[in-house]
Amino acid sequence: MDEEWAMRCVGVAHFGDRDDMIGQWLKAHDPNMYDGRGWTQWTDDLRFARRFASTVEAHAFYVRQSTVKPLRADGKPNRPLCGYHVELVRVCQTEDHATAV
Numbered sequence: 001m002d003e004e005w006a007m008r009c010v011g012v013a014h015f016g017d018r019d020d021m022i023g024q025w026l027k028a029h030d031p032n033m034y035d036g037r038g039w040t041q042w043t044d045d046l047r048f049a050r051r052f053a054s055t056v057e058a059h060a061f062y063v064r065q066s067t068v069k070p071l072r073a074d075g076k077p078n079r080p081l082c083g084y085h086v087e088l089v090r091v092c093q094t095e096d097h098a099t100a101v
Contacts, residue, residue, distance in 0.1 A: 038080025
């Protein structure tokens with residue numbers, strides 16, 4: 001059994017009424033898509049969540065800056081995934097089962 005980490009969405013910033021991803025697991029993210037606005041895919045199935053070997057690796061992924069549009073209009077780093085509030089959850093994976101612990 002391997003121990004890994006996954007990101008679960010616990011809130012959103014500036015998306016209006018869109019909150020359907022709350023409680024879902026991060027599956028994929030590309031900060032450069034849509035002209036640097038980013039693209040994110042979520043899943044409700046932990047088995048398909050993106051895994052990270054450590055919290056340090058997960059944090060580095062979370063704060064990745066777009067290389068297409070590195071700065072926002074206000075001059076701050078453009079980090080599209082930071083528009084979501086996430087929690088890091090330890091995951092124990094066996095051959096056929098994933099459990100958040």
